[in-house]
Amino acid sequence: MTEEVNGDRSAWLRCYRCWARDLEVQLHYDAILKVDPETGEPSDRLDEVSDAVVQCLRCLHDQPHLTVHEDRVVPVEDRWERMVAGTPWVASCTVTVDQDQVESCSGEGAAESLTYGAFGEQGVREFFTHVRFHKHDEERIIIHMLVELYARSTEEASEVLEGASRGTLELTSLAEESRPPAHAQDEAH
Ligand SMILES: [Zn+2]
Numbered sequence: 297m298t299e300e301v302n303g304d305r306s307a308w309l310r311c312y313r314c315w316a317r318d319l320e321v322q323l324h325y326d327a328i329l330k331v332d333p334e335t336g337e338p339s340d341r342l343d344e345v346s347d348a349v350v351q352c353l354r355c356l357h358d359q360p361h362l363t364v365h366e367d368r369v370v371p372v373e374d375r376w377e378r379m380v381a382g383t384p385w386v387a388s389c390t391v392t393v394d395q396d397q398v399e400s401c402s403g404e405g406a407a408e409s410l411t412y413g414a415f416g417e418q419g420v421r422e423f424f425t426h427v428r429f430h431k432h433d434e435e436r437i438i439i440h441m442l443v444e445l446y447a448r449s450t451e452e453a454s455e456v457l458e459g460a461s462r463g464t465l466e467l468t469s470l471a472e473e474s475r476p477p478a479h480a481q482d483e484a485h
Contacts, residue, residue: 308371311352312361312379312446314476318353321364355476360422375422378456382446384473385453391415392438393463401430401437414439418460436463444473 324347329338348364361376391414398413411425424444447453
C-alpha cells in the first residue's frame, strides 16, 4: 500500500467542519442470499448493497465529502476542497418544483421529502436544511427553506445551490457564517 496515491491525505482526510482527523466509518450491508432447496441453507450470494457513512468522532457530524471505495476512505472529488476549505453559508431561499417530485408533504418524513424534492441527494446528505413551510400552487409546490452549506465564496455557494436545485431556485438572502473553531491539537501537526 502506498500512502502517496492520492497526494496529501491530511488535506481531505479530516472533518470538514472542525478539521479533526478522528473519523469512523459506519458500514451498512444488505446481503441477498439464495436459499438452497435441499438444505435450507442460504448460500450463493445474489447481491450485496452497502452504504458507508463517514462520521467525525469529535463533533459527530457526517462527512459527505468522504466515501468508501474498495475498502478505503476516499475524497468525493467535486466536493471535498469546497467543503474543507470553505466556510458555512446560510441561505434563505425557495425552490418551486412539480408536485410529483415530492413524495409526501405532510406527516412524518415530510421535511425530508420536501428537502429531497428541492435539492435531491445533495440536499439530504450534504446540506443542513430547515423547511420553514411550503405552499401549493396548482401542480407546483413552493418550498421555503433555510439551508446551510459550505463554500469558498458567495458565487460558489449560489452555484452549488443552483446546481443542486431540482426546480426554480430563488435566493432571498445568502450570508457567510464563521467556521466552527478548529481543534488546536490537530492544527499543531
Ligand atoms: Zn468534526
